[in-house]
Amino acid sequence: MDVRESGHICTIRLKGRLVREAVDQFEAAVRSAQANGCSFLILDLEASSSIDSCGIGAIVKALKTSTKMGGSVQLVKLSAYAEKMFKMCGILGLFGVYESEAEAISACGG
Numbered sequence: 001m002d003v004r005e006s007g008h009i010c011t012i013r014l015k016g017r018l019v020r021e022a023v024d025q026f027e028a029a030v031r032s033a034q035a036n037g038c039s040f041l042i043l044d045l046e047a048s049s050s051i052d053s054c055g056i057g058a059i060v061k062a063l064k065t066s067t068k069m070g071g072s073v074q075l076v077k078l079s080a081y082a083e084k085m086f087k088m089c090g091i092l093g094l095f096g097v098y099e100s101e102a103e104a105i106s107a108c109g110g
Helices: 020-035 053-068 080-088 101-107
Strands: 002-006 009-018 040-051 072-076 096-098
Touching (some): 002 020, 009 020, 009 053, 009 101, 040 053, 040 080, 040 101, 053 072, 072 101, 096 101
Parallel strands (some): 009 040, 040 072
Antiparallel strands (some): 002 009
16 A cells, blocks of 8 residues: 655555455554545555455545545546445445546645
8 A cells, every 4th residue: 555645635555455454554544644634535446456345434434534524535546346346335426536646636626
């Protein structure tokens, strides 16, 4: 997982699987970014091979906190598998979905 903060925007590039065993690391990165004032999170899912219900829950939790801070969560380079998981859960519409990080940053006002 790569994390880059710039002002009120944090980009998190997930690598591998966002499953129960990896959720603690993801949540710690999100908490740290939000504690540093990043109200907008950009999640780059291009290198994420799978997401389970725990991973989806962690992303929704990040969205809830970002929204309370006046921000949002944007998804970038969503794989077909990840898109299917978000649609199956009925939550894809809660997020902005973009093909590039630059588009997501623009949507955050950056």
